[in-house]
Amino acid sequence: MSGLLGRPDMVFVYDADEIEKIFRQEEKMPFRPSMPSLNYYKHVLRKDFFEDCAGVIAVHGESWYTFRSKVQQVMLQPRTARMYTGAIDEASSAFLKRVSKIRDENKEVPANFLNEIHKWSLESIARVALDVRLGCLDDDAHVETQELIDAVIVFFKNVGVLELKLPFWRFFNTPTWNDYVNALDTIFSFATKYTSLALSRVKDLSNNEELSLLERILLQEKDTKLASVLALDLFLVGIDTTSSSVASVLYQLAQHPDKQQVLYEELSKNLPKIDESLQAHHLDHLRYLRACIKETLRMFPVVIGNGRCMTKDTVISGYRVPSGVQVVFQHYVISNTDKYFPKSGEFLPERWLCDHNAPRHAFASLPFGYGRRMCLGRRFAELEIAIVIARIIQSYKLEYHYENLDYYINPMYTPNGPLKLRFVERN
Numbered sequence: 001m002s003g004l005l006g007r008p009d010m011v012f013v014y015d016a017d018e019i020e021k022i023f024r025q026e027e028k029m030p031f032r033p034s035m036p037s038l039n040y041y042k043h044v045l046r047k048d049f050f051e052d053c054a055g056v057i058a059v060h061g062e063s064w065y066t067f068r069s070k071v072q073q074v075m076l077q078p079r080t081a082r083m084y085t086g087a088i089d090e091a092s093s094a095f096l097k098r099v100s101k102i103r104d105e106n107k108e109v110p111a112n113f114l115n116e117i118h119k120w121s122l123e124s125i126a127r128v129a130l131d132v133r134l135g136c137l138d139d140d141a142h143v144e145t146q147e148l149i150d151a152v153i154v155f156f157k158n159v160g161v162l163e164l165k166l167p168f169w170r171f172f173n174t175p176t177w178n179d180y181v182n183a184l185d186t187i188f189s190f191a192t193k194y195t196s197l198a199l200s201r202v203k204d205l206s207n208n209e210e211l212s213l214l215e216r217i218l219l220q221e222k223d224t225k226l227a228s229v230l231a232l233d234l235f236l237v238g239i240d241t242t243s244s245s246v247a248s249v250l251y252q253l254a255q256h257p258d259k260q261q262v263l264y265e266e267l268s269k270n271l272p273k274i275d276e277s278l279q280a281h282h283l284d285h286l287r288y289l290r291a292c293i294k295e296t297l298r299m300f301p302v303v304i305g306n307g308r309c310m311t312k313d314t315v316i317s318g319y320r321v322p323s324g325v326q327v328v329f330q331h332y333v334i335s336n337t338d339k340y341f342p343k344s345g346e347f348l349p350e351r352w353l354c355d356h357n358a359p360r361h362a363f364a365s366l367p368f369g370y371g372r373r374m375c376l377g378r379r380f381a382e383l384e385i386a387i388v389i390a391r392i393i394q395s396y397k398l399e400y401h402y403e404n405l406d407y408y409i410n411p412m413y414t415p416n417g418p419l420k421l422r423f424v425e426r427n
């Protein structure tokens with residue numbers, strides 16, 4: 001596809017073998033074209049600050065590589081993520097309390113339930129990244145916390161408009177753009193404040209299990225700027241990705257009571273009681289839960305496509321694709337194709353269990369991307385989603401009694417419409 005206003009030529013790839021080939025020969029610094037508006041914020045508007053340390057989102061080349069090399073190990077080690085099981089479980093308990101409070105007399109949650117899920121997601125990431133209890137799910141959220149929540153909501157809303165509609169903001173300061181910049185400034189000053197607090201604590205700390213992610217990074221790198229910039233990136237992409245996934249898993253389970261029942265039985269065997277704290281080992285045997293999450297992300301990947309900008313001429317499906325062209329991997333289409341997943345339109349978590357004998361193409365469903373630029377928050381996202389879903393299904397039977405919801409891009413791929421789920425206690 002060529003000739004799109006303000007965009008380079010693009011090639012769409014629908015073949016998992018070709019995607020595998022491209023990923024397997026990826027270079028040291030893969031270039032993922034993304035978020036021009038954030039790129040502008042970091043590299044033009046706030047250049048003075050971000051110049052020598054811009055993070056990973058909307059950053060490329062040496063600058064991306066240096067930053068990612070410093071944080072990669074702490075972020076992606078499954079062992080590290082498991083240490084946050086207790087903190088994430090606490091955020092999930094707060095969410096469950098909130099659910100019981102906001103249900104109506106018919107046990108249904110309000111139409112804007114996705115917004116409540118966003119708050120849970122923000123609470124979880126703040127616990128993990130900054131070791132802060134924001135209290136997002138409390139009735140009397142603190143003023144500063146409410147400002148952060150509002151800023152994150154404005155960011156979500158406006159980034160979709162700026163990235164997916166005609167880019168007027170490139171020519172003049174539109175109201176959407178001004179609000180977006182203010183929201184980014186708010187999130188960033190919040191991240192900076194808590195990084196400084198973490199730094200003052202770190203002076204007296206040795207490496208132990210109680211450290212927040214930021215404290216871990218500070219202890220290793222002794223660089224407050226790096227830690228604040230990382231916190232900003234985690235807040236920007238770590239909230240609505242996770243919350244849209246949770247919304248989707250809940251909706252699918254509500255639509256498939258038989259699968260929900262299998263999951264409930266697995267949880268009953270493996271989880272401690274709802275008022276007892278969850279340990280990492282409780283999650284080790286939850287195979288069906290993991291399968292439900294994978295199946296939802298196969299059918300409804302929150303990031304529907306991913307891409308790389310070719311930095312050298314490359315042959316794809318026998319065609320020479322010149323350097324500079326954007327290659328877009330159509331993950332949503334591929335993972336919903338019978339060629340790769342027989343009966344692809346059916347919600348079948350069983351297909352992900354290892355005793356299921358159908359062979360699977362490893363590159364046909366890649367919800368977290370792949371390779372050197374793979375999702376940096378993957379381990380935390382998987383843990384957060386698993387814990388909150390496990391705790392919800394342990395406590396409630398989910399039902400949905402309205403017309404089927406379509407999905408739309410918001411900017412994550414999300415069920416469109418009031419998510420009026422019914423939460424029925426299980427005892």
Ligand code: HEM
Binds near residue numbers: 239242369371376381
């Ligand atoms: C279900 C939830 C999530 C999904 C489906 C998801 C998906 C993705 C995808 C597809 C990418 C691009 C990967 C690539 O180019 O190969 C990505 C990148 C990224 N994600 Fe996630 N993500 C999720 C949650 C999170 C969370 C919770 C965080 C932070 C705590 C996070 C942080 C990041 C970062 C920092 C990058 C950029 C990595 C880089 O360019 O080096 N993500 N994510």
